[in-house]
Amino acid sequence: MSGSDTLNTEKQPAVCLEIRDVVKQFPGVTAVDHISLEIKEGEIFTFLGPSGCGKSTLLRIVAGLENQDQGDVLIAGEVVNDLPPYKRDCSTVFQSHALFPHMSVADNIGFGLVERKIPKADIKKRVQAKVDLVNLGGMEDRFPHQLSGGQMQRVALARSLVLEPTVLLLDEPLAALDRKLRKEMQIELKRIQREVGTTFLNVTHDQKEALSLSDRIAVMKDGVLLQIGTPNEIYETPRTRFVASFMGATNIFAGSVIDASDDLLTFKADTGLQVIIPTPADIPADQITGFSVHPELIDLIQGDANPELTCTETDVMLPGTIKEVFYLGDFSEMSVIVDDTDLILTVYMTRGWNGPNMKMSEGEHIIAQWSGESMNLLVG
Amino acid sequence: MKKRKLAPKILWILSILTLIFLWAPMILVIVYSFSNNKYGSSWEGFTLKWYVKLATNDQVRDALMRSLIIAGVTVVVSTLIGTVTAYGLYKLNFKGKNFLRTSILLPIVFPSVVTGSALLVFFTRLIHLPLGYPSIIIAHIVFCSPLAVFIILGRMQRFDWAWEEAALDLGATPLRTFIRVTGPQLLPAIMASAMLIFPWSFDDFVITYFVAGVGSTTLPIYVFSQLRFGATPVINTIGTLFVTVTMLGMLAVYFVQKMGKSSSSA
Numbered sequence: 196m197s198g199s200d201t202l203n204t205e206k207q208p209a210v211c212l213e214i215r216d217v218v219k220q221f222p223g224v225t226a227v228d229h230i231s232l233e234i235k236e237g238e239i240f241t242f243l244g245p246s247g248c249g250k251s252t253l254l255r256i257v258a259g260l261e262n263q264d265q266g267d268v269l270i271a272g273e274v275v276n277d278l279p280p281y282k283r284d285c286s287t288v289f290q291s292h293a294l295f296p297h298m299s300v301a302d303n304i305g306f307g308l309v310e311r312k313i314p315k316a317d318i319k320k321r322v323q324a325k326v327d328l329v330n331l332g333g334m335e336d337r338f339p340h341q342l343s344g345g346q347m348q349r350v351a352l353a354r355s356l357v358l359e360p361t362v363l364l365l366d367e368p369l370a371a372l373d374r375k376l377r378k379e380m381q382i383e384l385k386r387i388q389r390e391v392g393t394t395f396l397n398v399t400h401d402q403k404e405a406l407s408l409s410d411r412i413a414v415m416k417d418g419v420l421l422q423i424g425t426p427n428e429i430y431e432t433p434r435t436r437f438v439a440s441f442m443g444a445t446n447i448f449a450g451s452v453i454d455a456s457d458d459l460l461t462f463k464a465d466t467g468l469q470v471i472i473p474t475p476a477d478i479p480a481d482q483i484t485g486f487s488v489h490p491e492l493i494d495l496i497q498g499d500a501n502p503e504l505t506c507t508e509t510d511v512m513l514p515g516t517i518k519e520v521f522y523l524g525d526f527s528e529m530s531v532i533v534d535d536t537d538l539i540l541t542v543y544m545t546r547g548w549n550g551p552n553m554k555m556s557e558g559e560h561i562i563a564q565w566s567g568e569s570m571n572l573l574v575g
Numbered sequence: 576m577k578k579r580k581l582a583p584k585i586l587w588i589l590s591i592l593t594l595i596f597l598w599a600p601m602i603l604v605i606v607y608s609f610s611n612n613k614y615g616s617s618w619e620g621f622t623l624k625w626y627v628k629l630a631t632n633d634q635v636r637d638a639l640m641r642s643l644i645i646a647g648v649t650v651v652v653s654t655l656i657g658t659v660t661a662y663g664l665y666k667l668n669f670k671g672k673n674f675l676r677t678s679i680l681l682p683i684v685f686p687s688v689v690t691g692s693a694l695l696v697f698f699t700r701l702i703h704l705p706l707g708y709p710s711i712i713i714a715h716i717v718f719c720s721p722l723a724v725f726i727i728l729g730r731m732q733r734f735d736w737a738w739e740e741a742a743l744d745l746g747a748t749p750l751r752t753f754i755r756v757t758g759p760q761l762l763p764a765i766m767a768s769a770m771l772i773f774p775w776s777f778d779d780f781v782i783t784y785f786v787a788g789v790g791s792t793t794l795p796i797y798v799f800s801q802l803r804f805g806a807t808p809v810i811n812t813i814g815t816l817f818v819t820v821t822m823l824g825m826l827a828v829y830f831v832q833k834m835g836k837s838s839s840s841a
Contacts, residue, residue: 260740280743287744293737297759306755307745354745 217266228418244415286355294339301335325353435575439487455480492569509567608811615808638797649715649776657723691785706788723768730764
């Protein structure tokens with residue numbers, strides 16, 4: 196790991212895992228459909244998608260636990276297609292932890308070092324270092340059945356990290372933990388990753404976890420890679436309808452651009468709604484198939500206010516009625532039915548808005564408003 | 576209120592009767608083994624002379640040794656075959672797997688007389704195997720290894736196979752994975768099948784009688800042949816030893832299980 200940055204004058208980190216056009220078929224389904232991507236050294240990369248999207252299969256292909264039908268996997272620049280799992284320079288943290296029940300915590304962590312024929316004294320030192328890293332001091336002699344879920348998770352993590360793999364693979368590492376513990380482990384994972392600097396390849400179906408943990412995210416569906424980007428890009432500028440709704444931008448309008456100028460587009464949605472959107476720099480107008488608006492970017496204005504005063508050209512205003520209010524504590528989720536249509540908008544109102552002085556309740560007539568910049572264009 | 580108490584009472588009496596029914600013959604055998612009566616069938620004062628006779632009887636010692644050797648070899652080979660077969664039946668996918676899995680049951684459900692005579696014909700007419708140790712041991716393996724297969728297969732069904740993947744992933748070759756992870760996980764099942772197979776093999780009369788041939792008398796066959804010439808109290812002493820050894824074995828299993836439970840449920 197230290198040898199690679201000697202001649203690297205550019206600050207670009209090296210590619211440590213590359214997946215080239217990988218395909219995996221199972222009877223009746225294509226689990227992984229021509230996926231290619233590069234993961235850079237030291238980043239936390241996440242495969243995100245609903246269950247059955249092929250993200251775990253792809254992870255298992257990288258680990259060597261599953262063989263791809265087509266395509267190459269390169270770890271640290273070397274094709275590892277034909278290497279069995281025990282010869283690949285990567286290590287997996289399994290969802291079920293898969294700790295060896297007949298071995299103590301220390302023996303579990305030292306398992307891989309024994310296989311590498313490291314001297315005993317050395318194993319002890321390296322195991323101890325990782326025990327300290329994951330905060331398991333004093334638990335070395337316990338057995339897996341004496342540990343809590345979070346502790347088992349830490350042992351599994353230490354057991355893989357002690358081998359200093361080029362890539363650490365995490366298969367839904369937090370799914371088995373309860374919500375509070377999940378949050379705690381998420382912070383722990385991030386701290387540990389920053390400390391050891393190992394590349395993490397994480398698999399999850401939880402958008403929140405992916406957003407808060409990752410440096411970059413790849414969203415998958417039905418074996419297809421839909422979008423790769425930073426958490427910011429994935430959340431704020433999803434490019435397809437699926438990514439948008441999966442990331443929580445539930446207000447999606449399908450339609451097409453009917454008029455385009457240098458700085459403004461006129462977009463007509465299938466519902467008849469016509470809006471003006473600032474022309475994007477990176478998307479050709481004829482590829483646009485819709486737009487999405489995040490629920491937290493929509494404002495609700497109470498019926499008696501006069502909206503025309505603050506309105507600009509690209510602002511969208513739709514009169515409607517509040518159909519339902521779901522009170523969630525820190526914010527309320529409202530569904531608003533737009534007048535004379537069956538269009539339903541989802542709007543989040545934080546307490547600051549819908550709080551002490553502003554009460555909005557079901558049945559109230561309001562105006563939903565959002566700005567031109569809040570509209571994110573979709574191409575698929 | 577009285578009616579309610581009747582049912583437990585009846586149950587209690589039935590249990591006692593059942594226990595007496597089960598235990599009385601064994602207790603009689605033990606008691607008469609210390610009796611002076613020369614037919615071993617009534618109490619005529621305490622003696623240890625039948626035990627002295629047993630200890631100096633070469634035939635008994637030979638038969639006992641033979642039975643122990645046969646049971647020992649049978650246990651080792653059967654558990655080995657059982658482990659490998661169960662592993663293959665669980666992990667491999669091939670045509671006719673279910674048929675094979677079910678057909679392995681046959682030696683257990685077949686009447687011993689059928690298995691015994693079939694083996695005898697097979698050994699003498701088809702492969703001309705000399706009757707004696709080889710034929711007895713092969714016969715015992717035939718009806719004992721299915722038991723091992725089923726016990727070990729049962730254990731495998733409750734396995735978290737991610738263990739194996741984790742071991743491979745951490746750098747263990749498939750062989751090392753079996754030695755360090757799968758094997759130790761299977762050990763309780765292997766031991767359990769060994770403890771069941773040993774008495775099966777040691778006790779077996781019917782099948783052994785068919786394939787033993789002349790001059791390779793096992794202990795059960797010896798006991799049977801002695802009874803034909805009229806009971807001698809030496810038989811009682813053999814019975815007593817059997818009961819004692821079996822009880823000790825059961826106690827050992829009980830304590831091993833108890834220790835295993837207390838260490839895994841803490």
